[in-house]
Amino acid sequence: MKHYQIYTESAEETEQFAAELAELLQAGDVITLEGDLGAGKTTFTKGLAKGLHIKRVVKSPTFTIIKEYKGRLPLYHMDVYRLQESGEDLGFDEYFEGEGVTVVEWAHLIKEFLPSNRFEITIRRLGEEKREITLEPNGERCKKVCEELFK
Numbered sequence: 636m637k638h639y640q641i642y643t644e645s646a647e648e649t650e651q652f653a654a655e656l657a658e659l660l661q662a663g664d665v666i667t668l669e670g671d672l673g674a675g676k677t678t679f680t681k682g683l684a685k686g687l688h689i690k691r692v693v694k695s696p697t698f699t700i701i702k703e704y705k706g707r708l709p710l711y712h713m714d715v716y717r718l719q720e721s722g723e724d725l726g727f728d729e730y731f732e733g734e735g736v737t738v739v740e741w742a743h744l745i746k747e748f749l750p751s752n753r754f755e756i757t758i759r760r761l762g763e764e765k766r767e768i769t770l771e772p773n774g775e776r777c778k779k780v781c782e783e784l785f786k
């Protein structure tokens with residue numbers, strides 16, 4: 636499977652990359668984020684929010700699993716870390732097929748519910764501020780967006 640890789644040297648650079656991706660997104664797009672604690676998943680989500688012209692500050696939803704923000708498109712931010720054991724379906728489809736863009740931290744924990752068309756992003760910590768971001772587009776739409784993003 637073709638994938639793309641970029642390296643960032645600061646949180647701002649990661650946000651900038653996410654914001655560029657956000658500009659190309661449309662309703663129904665789903666982005667999954669994987670990476671260890673502190674890798675930068677929420678930082679990436681902040682960048683997506685900026686790129687969608689969301690004014691509110693995105694915070695890690697520790698006690699809420701799903702948060703919604705209003706922008707050029709709504710952004711549904713899920714952090715499913717706390718679903719580890721339950722594997723419960725919280726009506727994810729309504730978000731994935733909704734009016735906005737969905738971003739899911741720790742997405743593998745709900746993999747049976749994920750749509751097959753999605754942007755799979757993995758962030759790896761290489762140093763204090765250095766990160767490797769791998770993007771795997773699944774499905775024609777995501778592939779097209781990536782070609783545009785990386786041209």
Ligand SMILES: Nc1ncnc2c1ncn2[C@@H]1O[C@H](COP(=O)(O)OP(=O)(O)OP(=O)(O)O)[C@@H](O)[C@H]1O
Pocket residue numbers: 643644645646647648649670671672673674675676677678679695740763764765766
């Ligand atoms: N290149 C970089 N990209 C992203 N974050 C970076 C980078 N360099 C440093 N950081 C810092 O690393 C931390 C990443 O934290 P963040 O909350 O985004 O991680 P997370 O993957 O969401 O963690 P968690 O699993 O706890 O949700 C932030 O403090 C951020 O400022």
Ligand SMILES: [Mg+2]
Pocket residue numbers: 676677678695714740
């Ligand atoms: Mg986080």
